[in-house]
Amino acid sequence: MVRRSNHRSSGLQRLRALTLACALFLAVLWVSLLGGCTSAPPLEPERKVISLTKDVLAGKSVLDVQRVDTDGDAQTEWVVFYRFDQVDERGPVAALIYDVVPDPITHLSLVYPYKLRIPQENYMAQVQPEVALVDVLAKSGGAARKEVLFRTPEELSFFTVNPSGVNLPQDSPPLYRCVGFFRSRDGVSYDPDSRDVTVTSRAGYERSQLVTRHFYRPEADGYFITNTTTLVTPYRSEVDFPADIPSDILDTPYPEKIVLAFYKTIGRTDPQPALREYLSAQAARELQEGKLKFGSPWPVGELQSAMVKELSYYATGDASQSAVVIVKVVFSKTTGERSPLVEVRWTLIRVQNRWKIDYPQS
Helix, strand or coil, X not given: CHHHHHHHHXXXXXXXXXXXXHXXXXXXXXHHHHHHHHHCCCCCCCCCCCCHHHHHCCCCEEEEEEEEXXXXXXXXEEEEXXXXXXXXXXXXXXXXXXXXXXCCCCCXXXXXXXXXXXXXXXXXXXXXXXXXXXXXCCCCCCXXXXXXXXXXXXXXXXXXXXXXXXXXXXXXXXXXXXXXXXXXXXXXXXXXXXXXXXXXXXXXXXXXXXXXXXXXXXXXXXCECCCCCCECXXXXXXXXXXXXXXXXXXXXXXXXXXXXXXXXXCCXXXXXXCHHHHECHHHHHHHHCCCCCCCCCCCHHHEEEEEEEEEEEEECCCCCCEEEEEEEEEEEECCCCECCCEEEEXXXXXXXXXXXXXXXXX
């Protein structure tokens, strides 16, 4: 009897163990199924937009895409900047403008590209330009459309819009016509108030690190002579310091910088250094007495400014103690009157280890 009871218990335990194992198996299977459902990636939604960088300009090194109303139709266009001939993320930058325009044949909308052509150049800049809308040309009848300016510290390009071509899928004649282009490694700038463009160049003054500034003002057809791609003549040019007169100018080793600082000081109120500090003792006395022949047809007290047009330096036999500087200047009177171009040849001498303007040569 005892043995029969033991067999019955063993069978019951095996049944219970089998039931528990099945339950555990089903639990693990259920968790696995749940985990598989939650970790599966969702289906990617269908893309319903056109990407200029991926779909239209695939293969180009697109730098940026900006939305700007470049043609004055109250709708923004796509201004696209891209590089070509790129080497190590450097290379020339060009630009296109895309616009959505109606196709006159199918009456469907098109995304149409318009080129920005730079005269005698195949690129716009070396870095991505800033875009601005400016008033350059005089406006006559119809919608007032601003010119499009692309600018970097070294390049300026101006484009006017052909009003008869706005919102048409054609680019001949060009919708955007260049009416001014400037490039200088030494700097270019645009003043929106005066519309002046200033081009800076160090050419010819590398020794003393002076610059020449050329000032341009738009005429009837922008900054180009009408029906050409030749820049208009600068209305003003002058030799200048890169910034203002240096605070330590009296200690400069270059005598031509002393002469330039002397003329640029004329007309200033309470300048530091004062005019006499650029002169030798004898020249300072003559200036005070009104006898110094510095080229002006009017006394210092009647002058508004003196603009240096050209400046050159010649060493003498004893270059460490004397020098000759030739300067060409235009003087402006406080009444607005201007003198003709005047040339003055100065002899400078060393006084206490400083260059001083001594006397003009006849």
